[in-house]
Amino acid sequence: QAPAAEAPEDGSETAAADAPEGGLIAAAHADQEATGLRFGLGRAALPEEIAAWDVDVRPDGSGLPEGTGNAWDGEALFEDNCASCHGSFAEGVGNWPKLAGGDGTLADEDPLKTVGSYWPYTSTVWDYVHRSMPFGGAQTLSDDDVYAIVAYILYSNDIIDDEFEVSHETLPTIELPNADGFIIDDRAETEYSQWRAEPCMENCKDGVEITMRATVLDVTPDEAVEESAEMDSGTVVATAAPAEDAAPVETAEAAAPTEEAAAPVEEAAALDPELVKAGERVFNKCKACHQVGDGAKNRTGPHLNDVMGREIGGIDDFRYSRTMEGMDGVWTEETLAAFLENPRGYVKGTKMAFAGLRKAEEIAAVTEFLKSHAQ
Amino acid sequence: GPDPLITELQDWATGLGAGVDEVPYGLPIRFEDDVVRRNVEWLTADTISSINFTPIHALDGTITPQGCAFERHHSGAIELAKSDYRLMINGLVDRPLVFSYEDLERFPREQHVYFCECAANTGMEWAGAQLNGAQFTHGMIHNMEYTGVPLRTLLAEAGLDAAGDFADKWVYVEGADASSNGRSIPMEKAMDDVLVAFKANGEALRKEHGYPVRLVVPGWEGNMWVKWLRRIEVMDGPVESREETSKYTDTLADGTSRKWTWVMDAKSVITSPSPQAPIAHGHGPLVITGMAWSGHGKITRVDVSKDGGITWETARLAAPGTDKALTRFYLDTTWTGEEMLLQSRAMDETGYVQPTKAQLREVRGLNSIYHNNCIQTWHVKANGEAENVEVS
Structure with missing residues (x-):
């Protein structure tokens, strides 16, 4: 494949001194492949840049940073960072992944695939927890914390005991039960060889019967056909809705008098749009569990529409911790700030597995953002 | 009687439409508001780490508009x-x-x-x-x-x-x-x-x-x-x-x-008629259409069956198949209200023939989750509605 015909005119003159027919670029491209000549684009990656991004870990342990942790320490870290989705015992909450159990179920009708029952390498657990977890707070855990959490996950699967020190040296030596449970793609032998054949066109079977119908299960989402029918015949103007949505923000901007803004505002009718925006970014940390805005529902955490002024533990159909359930008062800037600064300190035994927001600016921003979701 | 849409002066034929500065970057006209990506809530724990689905039942041709192309x-x-x-x-x-x-x-x-x-x-x-x-x-x-x-x-x-x-x-x-x-x-x-x-x-x-x-x-x-x-x-x-x-x-x-099951084998599906795209017109000419693709290369042929796989006829490819890209197929046919069990079967340039679900299950069982390229069946009823079914 010689792609170079439509190439840009610049960037490669250096290599084209004695170009044969086919043009400068084609010659440069061919030369590049043949002799290693370059376009001269990009810059050298610095060692500290490579160190920052090159964090992958392989089954032999290469890539693991120095560190250590055990399940004993990992239990508390897991409770704080992982349990809201994966359960206190790594058993999983709702549809979130179960990390433990399922031993010996892989050939069953409904296999339970966990770190213990399915994953082939401990390095994968370390790499994934380190690069991608916790959900909404990736790469916030220290290396030692990752070792401890991995230790707790392995302990929950009865693979190590609670005193075993998982480290860069010991992790690659821990074998997982399903390490030998994988084969390399064998479709060429088991499938292609049979199915590459001239197919039948007539009398291919004696008869046909319907053996299963999707509508019996009835798990297909609603089609929203009625809505579109309304749109077809009605006079709804599509631009009307966005305009209404935008109105409160515009008003807020217009109504924010510069002098009064310095004074403490109790009933904050006017929102600071910049702060709302900043708060929306902070809210990314909350999104894994909390919904807010149109159609927000209770998920792992309660929905947060109209949360300011709401009674603490005040959504009837949400199952709060017993402490939260028993608390008096409403969510105000003060109570919310106290809770967000130290969730476990403010509500002992809260189910919210979130370490809290360290910075006052972040708390102020997310509070403003939540205020923007009032009716 | 005469059609008032023809005999009476319509608003759009007398008044004015939108100006060129109204929509700097356009979305489909509002009548097409149901041609959207959809998700299946029970599939995943959360919509942030999730997937939605391209409305292939409402598209034709081969290029998927970015705005309704599935996300994962x-x-x-x-x-x-x-x-x-x-x-x-x-x-x-x-x-x-x-x-x-x-x-x-x-x-x-x-x-x-x-x-x-x-x-x-x-x-x-x-x-x-x-x-x-x-x-x-x-x-x-x-x-x-x-x-x-x-x-x-x-x-x-x-x-x-x-x-x-x-x-x-x-x-x-x-x-x-x-x-x-x-x-x-x-x-x-x-x-x-x-x-x-x-x-x-x-x-x-x-x-x-x-x-x-x-x-x-x-x-x-x-x-x-x-x-x-x-x-x-x-x-x-x-x-x-x-x-x-x-x-x-x-x-x-x-x-x-x-592991390392990277290639997506040849596959096809009839997109219309299908459960979300029932036959809404009467008897007579019917266009059956769908798409086919193969990770091994070009699609060379697509067959369609109306009787659940007993007999097959070869569909018309809208254009010759190209390497690892969707190919649109049509079967221009006549429908007189008979029930149909519609299936399509793709073949690629390596001679691979899209398998039935039974063939796949025989090799893999039921727990593969991934790489299900089986032949799909739609049961089209006398009223034109279609349903996802499995057949013997």
């Missing part, structure tokens, strides 16, 4: 500006490099149309007919025209002398989002047709498809098409990341699992 994220669709974009190549290369977005635009580029199919497409149908609509059974696919730089060009720029023999070498690719979704790709594929793409269907990639730069891995499962591509490392072995061990591996009936 593991940590949500992030906003990454071109000015903040960096692509690093490191590992077994002569010169570890960092490219800016502008750098990428200065390499000779190529254009190709390729399909991108999630390995889990049709995965909910292993145990039986479950979701009632082509969008849900087969909508984890899109097909776009990509513009980008061949990965081999970038690797050569970094120099591959350090890599030595390519035979046992891999590239590990990862994204800039919180999941980073790392995958290992054998060097042979990396040097073949993998593209570092920045345009789709002529315009910038959409946020949800990896703006500003994604990887295109033609014919191979969608999970490897890393979005927000930020790093490529040349290695002497696979990383065995989460997405290539705990996920995207296919468990067989005996409990062992296949």
Whole structure:
């Protein structure tokens, strides 16, 4: 494949001194492949840049940073960072992944695939927890914390005991039960060889019967056909809705008098749009569990529409911790700030597995953002 | 009587329409508001780490508009500006490099149309007919025209002398989002047709498809098409990341699992009529249409059966099949109200024939989750409605 015909005119003159027919670029491209000549684009990656991004870990342990942790320490870290989705015992909450159990179920009708029952390498657990977890707070855990959490996950699967020190040296030596449970793609032998054949066109079977119908299960989402029918015949103007949505923000901007803004505002009718925006970014940390805005529902955490002024533990159909359930008062800037600064300190035994927001600016921003979701 | 739409003066024929400055970047007309991506809430714990489905039942041709092309994220669709974009190549290369977005635009580029199919497409149908609509059974696919730089060009720029023999070498690719979704790709594929793409269907990639730069891995499962591509490392072995061990591996009936099942085998589906696209007209001419694709290369033939696979007739391809891209097929036929069990069966240039669900189950059992390319059946009733069914 010689792609170079439509190439840009610049960037490669250096290599084209004695170009044969086919043009400068084609010659440069061919030369590049043949002799290693370059376009001269990009810059050298610095060692500290490579160190920052090159964090992958392989089954032999290469890539693991120095560190250590055990399940004993990992239990508390897991409770704080992982349990809201994966359960206190790594058993999983709702549809979130179960990390433990399922031993010996892989050939069953409904296999339970966990770190213990399915994953082939401990390095994968370390790499994934380190690069991608916790959900909404990736790469916030220290290396030692990752070792401890991995230790707790392995302990929950009865693979190590609670005193075993998982480290860069010991992790690659821990074998997982399903390490030998994988084969390399064998479709060429088991499938292609049979199915590459001239197919039948007539009398291919004696008869046909319907053996299963999707509508019996009835798990297909609603089609929203009625809505579109309304749109077809009605006079709804599509631009009307966005305009209404935008109105409160515009008003807020217009109504924010510069002098009064310095004074403490109790009933904050006017929102600071910049702060709302900043708060929306902070809210990314909350999104894994909390919904807010149109159609927000209770998920792992309660929905947060109209949360300011709401009674603490005040959504009837949400199952709060017993402490939260028993608390008096409403969510105000003060109570919310106290809770967000130290969730476990403010509500002992809260189910919210979130370490809290360290910075006052972040708390102020997310509070403003939540205020923007009032009716 | 006479049609008032013809005999009476209509508003649109007397008044004025929208001006050219009204919509600087357009969306489909409001009457098409139901042609949208949809998700299936019970499939995943959360919509941030989830998937939605292309409304293939309502599309024709082969190119999928970006705005309704399915999305799959593991940590949500992030906003990454071109000015903040960096692509690093490191590992077994002569010169570890960092490219800016502008750098990428200065390499000779190529254009190709390729399909991108999630390995889990049709995965909910292993145990039986479950979701009632082509969008849900087969909508984890899109097909776009990509513009980008061949990965081999970038690797050569970094120099591959350090890599030595390519035979046992891999590239590990990862994204800039919180999941980073790392995958290992054998060097042979990396040097073949993998593209570092920045345009789709002529315009910038959409946020949800990896703006500003994604990887295109033609014919191979969608999970490897890393979005927000930020790093490529040349290695002497696979990383065995989460997405290539705990996920995207296919468990067989005996409990062992296949790994490195990258190629998406030949597959097809009738998009209309189908459960979301019933026959709304009367008897007479009927266009049966659908799409076919193969990760092994070109589609060469599609057969259609109206009787659940007893007899087949060869459909008309709208255009000759192209490498690892969707092919549109039509069967122009007559319908007189008879019930039909509609199926389509794709063949590719390697002679591979799309299997039945029974054939797949015989080899793999019911727990593979991924790579279900079975022949699909729609039961079309006398009233024109269609249902997802399984047949003997």
